[in-house]
Amino acid sequence: MTLNQDMIPILKLSGRIQFLPVIHGSGSFAREVRHRLLAFPCDCLAVALPPEFEQTVEEGIRILPSISLSCQIEQNGGMNYVPIDPSQPLIMGLRIAMQEGIPRHFIDWSTENYEKRAVDFPDSFALSKLSYEKFISTLLLTLKRPKDKSHHFWRARWMAYQLHQLELEYAHIVCLCSILDWPWIKEAYDERLEVLAPQKPEGLPSLHGVDKQTLFFALSEFPYVTYLYEKKRQELRPDNNTPVDGVKEILVRARELFTKKHKIRYHNLTSQTFQLLLQYIRNLTLMESRLLPDLYTLVKAAKQFGGDPFAVAVLEAAREYPFEPAKNLQETLSLGIDQALPDEEDAKPLSMKNRLLETQFEWRSLDLKPDPNIKTQEKWQHRWDPYGQCSWPPEDEKIENLNTHVREQTKFLLSHDLARTEKFTSSVKDGIDIRDTLRNWHTGDIYVKEIPP
Template identity: 65%
Template sequence: WMAYQLHQLEMDFKNITIICSILDWPWIKEAYNERKPYDQKITPLDNPKIYAVEKETLFFTLAEFPYITYLNEIYRQEIKPDKEVVIDGIKEILIQARKIFTQKHRPRYHNLTSQTFQTYLQYARNLTLIENRLTPDLYTLITVAKQISGDPFAIAVLEAAREYPFQVLESTSIEPLTLGIDKAVDSDNTPMNMKNRLSENQIEWRGINLKPEPNIKKQAQWKYNWDPYGQCSWPPEDDQIESFNTHVREQSKLLLSNDLARSEKFSSSIKDGVDMRDTLRHWHEGDIYVKEIPASRGRIEIVVFIFDIEPNPNNYPWCQTWYAEHNKESTLCFFATDYMNDMVGPGVGRATYGGCMMIYPPRPIPDIWKDPRIHIGKTLEEKLLEAAFFHSQEKHITVVTPCLPKPNWRKISRKYHKSIIHIPLKRFSNQTIEKVRRFHVLNGKQIRSFAKHFIQDL
């Protein structure tokens, strides 16, 4: 058949090049020289056609990640060695994924640092070796990204890995194909079977559960169907912020105790430990000093978190007071972004705290944003702090902020005869802060039964 095809081509072309296996060449040459008659049979094969490929489906036709193929082309243009491009390409994908993640979600804090990437690469290496592979596949990269930084970053890694900047379909008139697993669909939605002859490695297709961002059309529909008379929180996030609040209270009590600590010469007991500062200060005397930390007096009832020092009311238009559903929750007052502008599911909105105040044990109070008795504060954070000073039954108020308390805050606290215990926000990790700041609002308790299918994990 191959010799017959060569004779057919001789009728139209003078010079013909045939590329075949060297093992087949003697038989092809012999059949070509013999020129024996060939019984022409009807074959389903047709003349080849050239198609473009949809940018999002390039992964199904290339032998490696589209972004690594792009890096290979860049290295070839710049005449650089590409021996390590497959390994270094994974790092480039992570950097590109971080860029996509920050542009899409615009987080104030994130944990996508070089140290996190080092942990990511070590974890990906271990999983790759377990699967007896030399380089990680896409499933491994996405699995590690999801377990380290949640669904949003895993989706960013997927988008970065399949990105091929050279592919611009708008500049060509060639009909594009949408590829899949051994299948393709043309512009007329006609399916056809495909075979990838470039793949050198055996590919195993596996599924992973990711929760993508909804499109604008769905968000508009969910926003339209929202019931303005129903609103509640998401219980796992309640447990998370209550746990964080408890930790801050313990830190506050420790700071109160340290303020009351006193030092004395060692006699018979080391009490609460050696006071290294006083011991070194009296080193010439040859005495050892120990410290005694008495139990803290009073308790911490109200904790105020201010994540944005100078909040813009246009960025945080939603000011609300939420009451506890049970005695394990705090009374919560906060200002946050508008959840209606970020719908993630039917009856599920997402918002970000600019600042919040938590009262524990919980007790009902008037809405602080409508209470005429709270009138000194002019800005959002000042109103929140004034409400804390006004409603606190204890002398000490814990304030967690990125900076030192401002003079106006201390002025308001003195008016209400309260004192501020300041805890720097940087004492906590960026990932913890971001998890606490972001929360979801549900359109009624009935939404809790299926909300987990739309809420992304960080």
């Protein structure tokens, strides 16, 4: 059965509605959404976002590949936002619908304060070898029902109500929603459960830019991998292997940055070294029950193979996003862990909630010693005391190498002075003692030496 012949039973909601449940932030699901939207007959795309986000989200999609955020201010002064990320399945679905001229409807429940969710999902890269239906069916057994009268409880019921309204107008509706909401929307649709009117927020969302140095916190994939996705889209090339090829591209780009920054021609970062490094990254990734490495694994492995300078180069390569940022947006935000800093004087950090992030993350620290920036170098130059103790790495290395050489030679001479000679019986031990053997040549005996450790 092909995709465009009949609806797949597990995804079917009614004779007019087909589900496409996704894991937010998954490039593998984004590719699956693109493939199925172009294969299914579809005259309406319903997405799990509130209607007030429609204008800014679609405006952000039009300016892709420049990254932006559709932000809504909450009652407590914080923000919830939708990242306009081409690797997000919902953004990919809307992008394809806009490209194909398919009507879009935002059917989520509006609220003044959004509640985040965090679930430990399996690595969605398994979709490259596993069918979409098998993957989501397996996850279906692990999903928990939302708490009674909670935010997500009313969201599922409201989206089911909106789908009832849409099927009066359209014949082939595709509903793009989170896999966490999928079974409860279906339940509310079948049973026609009670709904609660949405809480219309006072202000409308606004579109903001993102500081290029903090794109890690806005994008679901590495910024450089996202760049590769967009580059292949522009060149009309397949992107099925981009997540794996992206890791190799990051390492090659890091080597370029490393050699250019330190102005070196000879190094040990050869193709053979990279082959061993990739095997090591693979093993570390599998030990963490993943199929693709995260940033911590990638940088940690690079540090152990090439030291701190190469690890810093890998970090810089992974966060590169060569496309130019949009210039007509009202404000640029510098993102952090669940917070953002506006590009204004005396601005205070704002609490941020990502509507398209439901995966549980663990933040880990890694000790790196980056090269000092110009400001730090000027500070050191100003505070340097020429009459005090100072250090210069090239001289330090020569002195330390000389000390090491002298120490090794001393140990070698002392060990030979304390060597013990004896007549050969069953083992040559540390070798034949030529001097004593020649001295006793007339006896025909062979003497061996034993050097103490």
